[in-house]
Amino acid sequence: MNKITIQRHAQTLLQSAGIQINGNQPWDIQIHNKAFYQRVMREGALGLGEAYMDKWWDCQELDHFFERILRAGLDSKVGQPLHAFLKNWLVKIINFQSKIRAKEVGKKHYDLGNTLFKAMLDKRMIYSCGYWKTAHHLEEAQQAKLELICQKLQLNPQLRLLDIGCGWGGLAKYAAENYGVSVMGVTISQQQYEYAKEYCKGWPIEIRLQDYRELQDKFDRIVSVGMFEHVGHPNYDAFMQTAYRNLTDDGLFLLHTIGVNMTNVFANDWIIKYIFPHGMLPSIAQIAKATEKLFVMEDWHNFGTYYDNTLMSWYENFTRHWEELKSTFDERFYRMWTYYLLSCAGSFRARSIQLWQIVFSKHGIIGGYTAPR
Secondary structure, three states, X not given: OOHHHHHHHHHHHHHHXXXXXXXXXXXXXXXXXXXXXXXXXXXXXXXXXXXXXXXXXXXXXXXXXXXXXXXXXXXXXXXXXXXXXXXXXXXXXXXXXXXXXXXXXXXXXHOOOHHHHHHHOOOOOOOOOOOOOOOOOHHHHHHHHXXXXXXXXXXXXXXXXXXXXXXXXXXXXXXXXXXXXXXXXXXXXXXXXXXXXXXXXXXXXXXXXXXXXXXXXXXXEEEEEOOHHHOOHHHHHHHHHHHHHHXXXXXXXXXXXXXXXXXXXXXXXXXXXXXXOOOOOOEHXXXXXXXXXXXXXXXXXXXXXXXXXXXXXXXXXHHHOHHHHOOOOOHHXXXXXXXXXXXXXXXXXXXXEEEEEEEEEOOOOOOOXXXXX
8 A cells, every 4th residue: 555545544444433633632643754654554553652652643642542442443453564473473382481581571661660660659569450449549449459359368367378470569568467477479570579578578478589480389378460461371371380289279369460352372562562571461261271170260350440540540640750750761761651551541441451350279169259349
């Protein structure tokens, strides 16, 4: 297609989602560089995101822009660029989330600096979806999520808890402080490790800088919050076998993860390059296949709509603290981080991606299991 045809095609697609090029609505797209159309046609999601970072286009409300294009299914109406097909083939033969590669997300994302995450997150630095059922602000939503997890795991002082992907230690400390459990947390982020060790000092909590695959121990309860998205489909079996191996026979395992509606083997190219290296969102089918010979699924809870609230709160915090942050990060980072937070908010709002909390047991709870909501 020539330049004019590509531009008309783009205009037609966007109009089907109620979006006008250079329109007046806050979700309309403002084009500053006419090469934008060919770039997106050629490079897909990666080109769209990079063009935004390069100031080739703007949108007053990116979250609403993405909600509209995803609800209209425009992502499926635009053909995949050649490099996407090549990657689709490569991920079938290469483990992009091997032990060595797994450390990249720690260095590139979680080690960006605690200053950034302190500014953006709640006081416990919980970097996952809050539970907004009765919450009015981020602090309440994150505390409600921690409480929900502890109740689902039926914690008490006699139990030992493993937190796979413990982040900055917020859940570990909450569980120890409010339920009297002893906790081991593992992370592959150096900065998370150092922060969590200090944050949890004085409590019966051990924090390790360690890959989950190296765990060889026994725990009454296991939890993993917002970490499974980094595991990758070649390692789903290994992850679940690790959880099974380290869980006592009468224990409970809670998995908290973002998920997709349709099975895939790779994620958005822009997200992988700039935000979460080698990230991948699981489907129901992939989780079921990896757990069916190991666990009984006791409860499956979807509260993905709450991630919209959470991401918008993070964005509000990020922009409010930008004057403090811009001495460390440049304007290109600001646009990148804005694009990340708001595109994800729009995706959850459009119900393109979900948030699941799943509770597993090894043999089934005698008399049944009732999960709090």
